[in-house]
Amino acid sequence: MSQTVRSRVSGATRGKLFILIVTNFVDMVGLLMILPLLPYYADELGGGGMEVALLVSSFTAAQLISAPLWGRFSDRHGRKPALLVGLAAAAIAYVVFAFATSLWVLLLSRIVQGAGGGTVGVIQAYVADSTEPQNRAKALGWLSAATNLGVALGPPLGSLALLLGRPGPGLVAATLCVLNIAFASRFLKESRDMTEASVKRPGASRQAIMRVVTHSREPAPRLIWIYAIAMGAFSGMTAILALFLLDEWAVGPDRIWMVFTYLGVISVITRAGILGTLVDRFGEVRLSRAGLVLLAIGLSAIPFAGNYVLLALAIALVPLGTAFTFPCVTSLLSRLIPSNERGLYMGVQQTFGGLARVIVPLWAGFAYDQLGHGVPFYTSALLITGTIFLGLGIDAGGGTKVAAAEPAAESAA
Template identity: 40%
Template sequence: MSERRTGSVALGIVFLTVFLDLVGFGIVLPLLPFYATELGASPFEVGLIIASYSAMQFLFAPVWGSLSDRYGRRPLLLVGLFGSAASYVVFGLAQSLEVLLLSRVIAGIMGANIPVAQAYIADSTTIERRARGMGLIGAAFGLGFIFGPAIGGGLSPWGYGVPGFVAAGLSLAGATAAWFWLPESLAVENRARDGIGALSAVTGRARSAVQVLSRKRLREPIGVFFLGTMGFAGFTTIFPLFLDNPLGLSALYAGGMFALVGMVSAAVQGALIGPMVERYGEQANAALGGALLSAGVIAMGLAQSIPATIVSLLAVGVGWGLLAPSLQSLVSRRAMATEQGEVLGVNQSASALARVIGPVAAGWAYGALGPGMGFVAGGMLIAAAAAWVRIMPGREAPASAPPPGGVAE
């Protein structure tokens, strides 16, 4: 199958737009548990508010993917960026848990276009270089985790709402860059004209998932990503609460420590993931990353000091930096060129569902069972994901088109 190469400049622009949007996301990440707690939320309610963002991603990610397969990547990226800016304005104005929840719902809907960016990368790279391309998205996440939490933590002494307005400005900057300089990546002849891409939003999500997950070659890496993400999402939810109690640290410290994880993750994804995948393959790297991530999360539950916490964070950063892009690349490799947006949208929905369950479960465990249990349970889930990908049969070639009325294995 032919692939349309849009060039390094276009990839640089999509990286920039995703990076600016994720800096905005990173700004609110370490603040949200403190913000919600200040407004009267329990640990379980903190988990619910964080989960609302991912619940919307779960519902809308395949919709964005399907629409991008039909209408192109660029317009969907623009809508998501402008919508994210609006959500951060609402976040900055929140004076109640209800308004804070509304801001996260809007952000979840508009942030569900990450699979569109992944599909843009898939359109613009060869199969052999796709892991490097996905590494750009991973690096954008990592850099967003560096600058976003650092900015959010640094601004937190002036109030938890102020960083929201800064995040809105960054999303608008990304939207402006995409508006003027981002070309379309999906050739007209490769756009879907019927089938899944033309279904309504609700039935399209269900039928996409059924059709994609009925194929073992896609179901397995998506399932691994689901388990790993569930554990990691629980970690990111309760970590700020853990810093507050029992360590007694503020949002300023939470921002710095999240930035440390982002720095390590970005270094791994930007410099190491491409050569490591070329030498060892996606599955071996995902298994190694899952093992390191599991060890770091479990060790966090046992940490009783700031130095022990930092060591655990280093393992978390390296582990996530290896695990996430390796699995995303593996899913993309096993999908056909004409269904990249659809399949990556289902993968994003599986990740979003994990980010719904993980925060709620971890928040409940933190409040009911004590701080350590949420970390230990999440680490065990990640260990299961690492074991699964390690024993998974290696079938990386793209699937053939399914016959009428059937599915391709």
């Protein structure tokens, strides 16, 4: 079985995924060149904490609104055009960022960038189109590993680009984006069956969003809720982790990078290295459930760690849990959604996940200040525990219902 899987992934599918992964990696490098510098640019233009929060949240808000629209667009017109238009929007946003002379212009750049950045669901749909069902979690793991590498490389490149002057980071990011557009235009192949797309139209974005709310007992909406709640819980932890480590462990700005590098290295190794093997052995349902258990244990254990070794072990469970959970849940969702609505529902998943990334961190900040330093970790762990029960029964009959919902995968040629 595993030998067959390796053979399939090593052919035309692997080539298509490589181009997509490179495109996504370069896009993430450009994004993270800009993001760490945002507070400094805002401060230079007279902004304070509230203005910085608005700049950050405006990106998320634009992303939330645009994600289902991009997904539906890609279902009708193809994944490649949607990705290219999204990259073009990002390039424009970076140029606006580079020459922003007021907070309003800076805000405009963030809104444009967020609107173009709503294509995460399209990228996930591309992976689902291009891979056989049993290989999707592995491929999504590779994709997220590349994303984490981009997150690690973007900030130092952004700081280096400041040597070119204040517009430097924005202009370098825009240049990378233009090169990325040229690369994707030349080498990225369309994954969507456009003959099917001309016959089977996706539903409306609003209907898809409401279905997740009104039909929450169905397997696909339950998977979206699991993804969103787990993503929110993880984001709540990351929002206050640095502050917690400063207050409880005296880990200051000069050492906090070690913690996030540690998280990133574990995540990359797990997703790019061992995730595929574990999916082949245990299956996506069991592995995602194990990931949720690890994530809940890690979150709840962090406040109880009595020394650096225990703290490191508790923190390590978090990237392990997310690496096992998110690719598997997204892969399972792709099996339950017909290909003509795959982009739409992947976008809806990102919308719900994005809402959770806004709501839970706000709660975490309030709870940390008002209720105790450990409370955000406990509540996040409690949320994760709830998703474990939410997922019970999705694999009824040994997982046959999930597998049966997936039609034959599109050709990887």
